[in-house]
Amino acid sequence: MSFLQGIAAALTPLGLIWTILIIGLATFLHELAHYALARWQGVAVKSFSIGMGPVLARRAWRGTEWRLSLLPIGGYVEIDGMAPTEDPDGTYRQPTRGFAGLPAWGKVAILLAGPLMNLLVAIVLMTITFTAQGVPAPDRARVEAVLPNSRALQLGLQAGDVITAINGRDIPDTQTVDGRLVAGWEGVRTALGQDGRKTLTVERAGAVREVAFDWTARVNGVVQRLGIQYGPDVQAATLPVAFATSIQTTIEAVPQILRAFGNLFARFVTLDLSRDENVSGPIGTAEIVSRAAALSPWALVQVAILLNLSLAFFNLIPIPGLDGGRILLVLIGAVRRRPLTLAQEQAINVAGFAFVMLLMVFVVVRDVSRFF
Incomplete structure (x- = not known):
């Protein structure tokens, strides 16, 4: 069986559609939470994109350019004051307005909003599931x-x-x-x-x-x-019991998720390409969703719960480039009583972003290597 035949056998058109919908909705709500907390504090949001890469469609509304981009992986919000300010001569300097002008707690609130939204979505979906199906x-x-x-x-x-x-x-x-x-x-x-x-x-x-x-x-x-x-x-469970069980289930899932991420980092360092059932790349995720779509709607809900939990906790890892890393830099600045210099912050963020990109490449390579 060839590489393409192997992928085609593992995935289904319906599974691919559901994968894009589940990941797209989780990403949209994550970025919407960042957007809402920024606007609530009076900070402008220049753009809001669902997807990455080339922009397919755009529309300006309420001071923000809303975009739909080509690649259905992730998304972003461009919050005023988070990126360096470019002067007319082409040099960059530390921003002083918008996000940069907020107190530490305001910055943390914006950065924490995305992961907390995914966590909330997972808890709501679990509560619905437990209410309908029992605990x-x-x-x-x-x-x-x-x-x-x-x-x-x-x-x-x-x-x-x-x-x-x-x-x-x-x-x-x-x-x-x-x-x-x-x-x-x-x-x-x-x-x-x-x-x-x-x-x-x-x-x-x-x-x-x-x-x-x-x-x-x-x-x-x-x-x-x-x-x-x-x-x-x-x-059978009442709504309060279903909600309490959802909170308990989330707490119990934390060590398992952290162990899975720890194992992923260990495999990345050693370049271990053997398959890990606890962490999947895009093809593995689509394969799981394809199987779930063939079972029942509740199986798809379970996948959505797991994906939102994973997205929440992964973004809280204190790696520069992720929400957790940005929160760490804000807290370091608060303790020092002055922010990091532009050069320091850029160097840290570039290193963190490069690490995250290499990690994503590793996950994708490991994901597809089993088809060869």
């Missing part, structure tokens, strides 16, 4: 599928069965597995890792029954599988 019940494991010719099939387990207890003991809300604190339902695998008599308490259509069997965890050194795919059960 995970950590102390109950729902059987999602029973594999053919498996022990579970012989025992009469079916998709939709809910495991509520193991060996007469209720599944706890949380437990420790391999040194990690996880939801209780994730410990079902651990319970089956030991030999002996097992009894699962199973609910089906309101009826409760016991499934008892003798279990050998390993046969000739090979780990035995019961033959079920399972996840947390869900229970």
Whole structure:
């Protein structure tokens, strides 16, 4: 299979459309938040672009040139006072008005608005999802599928069965597995890792029954599988409960997202092009969206949640060129009680921008290398 054939097999036209829509909306809301906080403080915004590269269409409205650009990746707002001021003789000097004239808290508010908007979008989408579909019940494991010719099939387990207890003991809300604190339902695998008599308490259509069997965890050194795919059960939730679960889920996702970014930076430094399921480039993202589009609208919502969370936390990384890096420079200036010089700030921003661009190139190269 050729490179182009491999990409064509992984992507679908509908998936590409949804990818552009999801990324475009996340980017638009991110930049709109920057725009709104700047205008709220009386700072002019020269231009607002959805997409990068050559401008396809433009229209002036309320003192801002609104643009639609060719490449559907990212976007930008040109806020007055963020870039150096060019004198008639072609020299550049430190800006003193607009963004540059704001106090530190005003600058941070503008820069923080974009990531916080993406975070808010993710929380709103999660709240809608949990309200419509229910919240995970950590102390109950729902059987999602029973594999053919498996022990579970012989025992009469079916998709939709809910495991509520193991060996007469209720599944706890949380437990420790391999040194990690996880939801209780994730410990079902651990319970089956030991030999002996097992009894699962199973609910089906309101009826409760016991499934008892003798279990050998390993046969000739090979780990035995019961033959079920399972996840947390869900229970109906009110709007406040759904919102609280969304906040909790976001907090729990932070370490996972940071580990994924840390792993990406480590692979970048070592030029490790092996595939990483936790971080995808544009083709990998479109592939994920294509699969989600074939499943259900809720699967697309899940992708949108993950993308907005990733965009929020990635932009908060204190690398010059990203919102987090700009916030760091503002805070350094506030501590020093004077801003960095134009030369210092330009050197830092150029280095940071170059790093981010190289990182993006690395992600794209790693993304497409699996098709060769």
